[in-house]
Amino acid sequence: MIPWHVAIIMDGNGRWAIKQSLPRVFGHKRGMETVKTIIQVAKSIGIKILTLYAFSTENWKRPKIEIDSLLSLLIQFLQDETSKFIKTGIRLRILGDLSKFPQYIRNELNKICKLMSKNTPHFELNIALNYGARQELVHAFKEMLKHGIDDPTEQTISSFLYTAGQPDPDLVIRTSGEFRISNFLLWQIAYSEIYVTSKLWPDFTENDLKAAISEFQKRERRFGGVNINNK
Ligand code: IPE
Ligand code: IPE
Ligand code: MG
Numbered sequence: 001m002i003p004w005h006v007a008i009i010m011d012g013n014g015r016w017a018i019k020q021s022l023p024r025v026f027g028h029k030r031g032m033e034t035v036k037t038i039i040q041v042a043k044s045i046g047i048k049i050l051t052l053y054a055f056s057t058e059n060w061k062r063p064k065i066e067i068d069s070l071l072s073l074l075i076q077f078l079q080d081e082t083s084k085f086i087k088t089g090i091r092l093r094i095l096g097d098l099s100k101f102p103q104y105i106r107n108e109l110n111k112i113c114k115l116m117s118k119n120t121p122h123f124e125l126n127i128a129l130n131y132g133a134r135q136e137l138v139h140a141f142k143e144m145l146k147h148g149i150d151d152p153t154e155q156t157i158s159s160f161l162y163t164a165g166q167p168d169p170d171l172v173i174r175t176s177g178e179f180r181i182s183n184f185l186l187w188q189i190a191y192s193e194i195y196v197t198s199k200l201w202p203d204f205t206e207n208d209l210k211a212a213i214s215e216f217q218k219r220e221r222r223f224g225g226v227n228i229n230n231k
Contacts, residue, residue, distance in 0.1 A: 003170035003216055006042060007051035007126075007192070009184055010035070012176025012200030019200075025069045030202035032077050039125060041206045043090070045213070049124045049166055051095070053184050057132030060100075074129070075105060078112050086115060089122035095162035096131035097139065126163065133186035136161055163188055171216045173209075175201045193219050 010031060017027030035052060042050045054074055060067065078092070085092065092113050098106050109129075140160035144152055158164065168188045174180075177198040181189070195212045197204070220227060 001217055002046040003193075003213065004047070005049040005051070005167055005169045005171075006047050006213075007053070007169040007172045007185060007189070008038070009053045009172070009174040009178075009182060010201040010204075011174060011178055011182075013202060015176060016200040016202040024066055027200075027202055028066075028070050028073055032073050034201055034204050035077065036081070037206060038204065038209060039090070041209055043088070043123045045210070047123075049126065049169075051126040051128060051163075051169060051185070053128045053131065053182075055096075055129050055131070056183055057097070057130055057135050058183060060130075071101075071105065074127070075108055078127075079108070082112050082115055085125070086119060089119050090116065091119045091121035091124045092116045093124065093126045093162070095126050095128040095136070097135055098130065100130050124166065126166075128162075128184070131162070132183045133181075134183060137187060157187065161187060168192065171195060171212065173197065173212050175199050175204050191221070191223055193221065 013027030013031040014024040015027070016030060017024045020026070038052075039050060055070060059070075094109055094113060098109060101109075137157075140157060143160045144156065149156060163185070168190070169185065169192045171194075172181075172184070172189055172192045173195045175197055177196060179196055185192075193216050195215055197208060197212065199205075199208050
């Protein structure tokens with residue numbers, strides 16, 4: 001049983017670079033290589049939706065030079081991969097508040113998403129960019145008010161999130177050994193399985209993803225119920 005939706009908090013780029021006595025930016029650069037590998041592996045093993053946490057609403061606290069190079073690495077990556085994504089049936093969705101980005105970045109992201117929107121999605125890639133779960137919920141509530149919705153159900157709220165229409169993550173993976181969520185998908189991970197590995201993101205490999213999945217396969221998901229075998 002392969003998890004349908006896997007979400008990853010890609011953490012540890014900075015520590016990876018520092019371990020090699022390199023500036024943090026080199027960790028982000030190396031981390032992008034891991035992103036490429038993991039997208040292909042996820043797709044080939046049958047994951048249907050992969051959500052990658054790339055930049056949080058709190059990451060603006062970092063030095064401008066780090067933010068600038070992180071964002072340009074991301075844009076560069078998307079530009080480089082667009083044609084491959086189109087060929088291989090990948091659909092891209094950006095989760096987050098793009099209004100904070102300069103117009104040229106927004107245009108570029110819109111262009112890339114539009115090109116891929118014609119794809120029959122064999123695989124959906126979500127990139128969380130200037131994403132914060134609390135910001136997402138505030139945004140959703142404001143949108144509901146605008147639509148005159150004053151008695152929302154859980155389904156209504158889900159349908160106003162950036163992940164609208166997608167099933168919730170089955171598995172959340174966090175690299176670099178931190179046992180925290182850092183404002184990631186708070187609503188959507190209500191019943192996700194969580195897997196933490198001490199591997200730093202640039203060192204995370206195909207085998208590490210497979211290890212996370214095989215651990216997931218051993219978990220017993222009860223969703224608040226009971227195991228029918230223990231009745
Ligand atoms: C993850 O690596 C990438 C982003 C958060 C953008 P970090 O940059 O957080 O790396 P550490 O946690 O400092 O090692
Ligand atoms: C979480 O990592 C955000 C991303 C991976 C984009 P952080 O490095 O920002 O999280 P904290 O600060 O350790 O909680
Ligand atoms: Mg970090």
